[in-house]
Amino acid sequence: MEKKVSVGRACRVVGMHRSRWYYQNRKNDQPVIDKLQAYAEAYPTRGFDDYYGKIRNEGLVWNRKRVLRVYRLLKLKHRRRHKRRLPARVKKPLQVPQAANHCWSMDFVADALVSKRKIRVLTIMDDYSREVLAAHADFSLPAQKVVDVLKDIALQRPLPKRIRVDNGAEFIADKFTKWCTDNNIEILYIQPGKPMQNGYIERLNRTFREDVLDAYLFESLEEVRILSDEWMDRYNRLHPHQSLGGLAPATYARQTQTKV
Structure with missing residues (x-):
């Protein structure tokens, strides 16, 4: 038989401060998710350090711990690496240019x-x-x-x-x-x-x-x-x-x- 208890009592039983129960993460991780997924698609053989270095070089100042947390949530470390097909190449006739260095x-x-x-x-x-x-x-x-x-x-x-x-x-x-x-x-x-x-x-x-x-x-x-x-x-x-x-x-x- 289930019995209802107050939040305060439940927190005391598990040894957790009540403020943690009410805490809500206000950070929106979607930009981090999108960026990591884009890098994982473009560079499937690279790891976290490479991705984070690229993020920093783009001028994004996301905290390393935050990016690593999202990286692990996405399970990118354990992803399968697939070969990608080359982009479709359009046939272009071999023409003689009209001047040097064209x-x-x-x-x-x-x-x-x-x-x-x-x-x-x-x-x-x-x-x-x-x-x-x-x-x-x-x-x-x-x-x-x-x-x-x-x-x-x-x-x-x-x-x-x-x-x-x-x-x-x-x-x-x-x-x-x-x-x-x-x-x-x-x-x-x-x-x-x-x-x-x-x-x-x-x-x-x-x-x-x-x-x-x-x-x-x-x-x-x-x-x-x-x-x-x-x-x-x-x-x-x-x-x-x-x-x-x-x-x-x-x-x-x-x-x-x-x-x-």
Whole structure:
């Protein structure tokens, strides 16, 4: 048989102050919930420290204990991590730009040293003049190094309006996409499994592989870099490009710039 008791007596029995019974949390945690869920969706492999750091960098001054409490209530620590599909890529025809620095193309070429250690080469070209802007070799080329190479190129010529790339991890990374946004560069992603939508750089990569990677055995990364730089210089000055009427890329760039 149930028996009613006063709030005061019930609180005394359990050893709780009566004010706690009447206390109501006036904080609205919905903004915190929305923010954490958004980060969990965008960065499913990250944890609380990463999310809280992003929140602080956004200028939000929520207390760490409060954010951690909501994080635990949402059980984000124990969430399952699912792979996400890439955003739908719209096919865009491969067109010749009307001037230099309107559109660049980028891609990677892979190879290995004699020691079997893998290397990668980042190739960048101007779609208009077909000039090779970079053939940078390294053991690892994450998004930040890609941005660093682009910054080096920017010391010698204007940045492009667009950059055409595939859907590689380096090109969809936040560091790369943010840098492009900050510099007003549109990223043209090709459709997955359609490398010929980036046909200019694919053709260049084949030439680079034939002339350099498949032609020599490399003992060190430095050897690859030296030969890549020499090849880039010869290609721009001497390579008779059929699409340019037999002119070398550097010659074509000078002549068209003079006409303008």
